[in-house]
Amino acid sequence: MNYNDNIRPELINLKPQLVACRHYLHQHPELSAKEYETQAYILNFLKKEGIECKEMGTTGVIGTIHGAKKGKVIALRADMDALPVTEKTGAAFSSVKDGVMHACGHDGHMAILLFAAKLINQSKSSLKGSVRLIFQPAEENIGGAERMISEGCLKNPSVEEIYGLHLWGAYPTGEIRTKSGPIMATNNEIKVTITGKSGHGAMPHQGIDSIVVAAQFISSIQTIVARNTSPFSSSVITFGTIEGGSAPNVIAPEVRLRGTIRSMSDEDKALLVKRIDEVLKGTCQAFNCQGELEVVHEGAYITLVNDHQRTENVLKIAKNLVGDSLVGEAYTMGAEDFSYYANELPACYFFVGAGNEEKGIIYPQHHSKFDLDDDSLLIGTEMFVRICGL
Ligand SMILES: [Zn+2]
Ligand SMILES: [Zn+2]
Incomplete structure (x- = not known):
């Protein structure tokens, strides 16, 4: 099965803009808790789409999309921060900031959530329930998730379940991996x-x-x-x-x-x-x-534990999108502050393959030559939209 055949045509048409969005964010990285320009970019994007949004967690953003039909409140989360790494990819869209680089793929996470929000908002007449968008600062070291939770990102309306993803260089584009229970350390x-x-x-x-x-x-x-x-x-x-x-x-x-x-x-x-x-x-x-x-204790996170039922649902959606053979189990000893949301509500965190040997995209997360296969952005976006039942 070619997964591209299963990406909705509206998203295929948006691919140039989606990729340009990620490249713009990649060029303008900001360190943890200093994501001011990134925050302004996100607010501007959501406002242009007519999506209700506001600042939270100093440099974070939340947005809300209300569906026309009754249903549960689902949150989708993207992290925003870059790393103190000097970029050596040689890419045309390399970081313009010395010593700061999106070397973990959070640029891709933001682009995915922005375009998922755009598509969900365009289909809100068929959306059941509401979708809370969480753009969270400071994942890499300070723990922005706890700050966002304490400032109410899971309230008004009360969020019932939450999903997050990480684009993952160690898996080829097309693969989607997760498991129920403990998934990150x-x-x-x-x-x-x-x-x-x-x-x-x-x-x-x-x-x-x-x-x-x-x-x-x-x-x-x-x-x-x-x-x-x-x-x-x-x-x-x-x-x-x-x-x-x-x-x-x-x-x-x-x-x-x-x-x-x-x-x-x-x-x-x-x-x-x-x-x-x-x-x-x-x-x-x-x-x-x-x-x-x-x-x-600073920068220490709790174990990320996936809810069984939500994970089964994500695995089902993933298999429908990319085919059974490209969906599998994964867990890593990396730590991730999505764990704090998962500690509050039923959650599923999953990995979306973003490596591509043929394109030379082979370097691991946090490496100065780390890059994402832009095709993975389509898969991440499609997953988020389908998780919302659209
Ligand atoms: Zn990282
Ligand atoms: Zn990361």
Whole structure:
């Protein structure tokens, strides 16, 4: 089945505008909680379409489309922020802002939701219920979802279910993937400080070498996921930075590590924290030095759990659109603050393939050469419109 045959003709006709919209947003990326120009662009687009909309969450936007018929209130969400990455795609529509890039595809998410809104609004005489549009800032680190929820994005009218998507470079265009239950991880940044005692590099017995202790600690924690968490559950511990010492012939008095921990459940994440702390304290005790673990709560998200019934419905819609063979299961240890909406209401979050080897679109999310296959925008838009029953 060629999925293009199943995209509604009105959307096929809009493709040049849809792609141009994404390219414009791509050229003008803004960092988390600084999406002012993006917000103005979205408000302007929705107002031109005659869609009721307003600012929310400082740099976010909500809109509402009321159908002519009775039915439930569904929310569709797109995130808005870009990343502190210097773009190296060489694309004609590359970022015009130094060091800022839409390297996660949120430009595509906004274009999809804008054009889905346009199509839904044009069909509101057959729409059952209402559709709440949520353009949410600050997904990448600050957690804009919680702010939008606290400011009432799920109220007036009271939203009954919510859907979100991520364009995903690891899957080819045409594929749609999701599953019910946990689909994205809960995460925390962690900071570890190991404090020994400085001394001359030629006289190690007079100091306490924090680098040797750090090496022992890093090796030991590799057993936590291998030997403490269940083989049937998923967890990750990664240290991304290590720093310590000031000269090659001086015993380093302190080593600092920063990392991330991820799990598919709160219980597993609590176990990781407990075991990292125990291994740290035990290792430091053995070497007669001090170890401190700090769990950072900013930018930490809860597990994203999909509702069974809504996910079954999304899978059915996806199969009708792209065919059974292109629909499958997926989950990732990435974290996503859509989890906070899913914690409030029945929700389904799904991945829309956006990679394309033939077009050279092969780089992963957050990479300086990350790009989206623009054909994926049609699939995302069509999915959102069909989820609204149109
Ligand atoms: Zn991202
Ligand atoms: Zn993202």
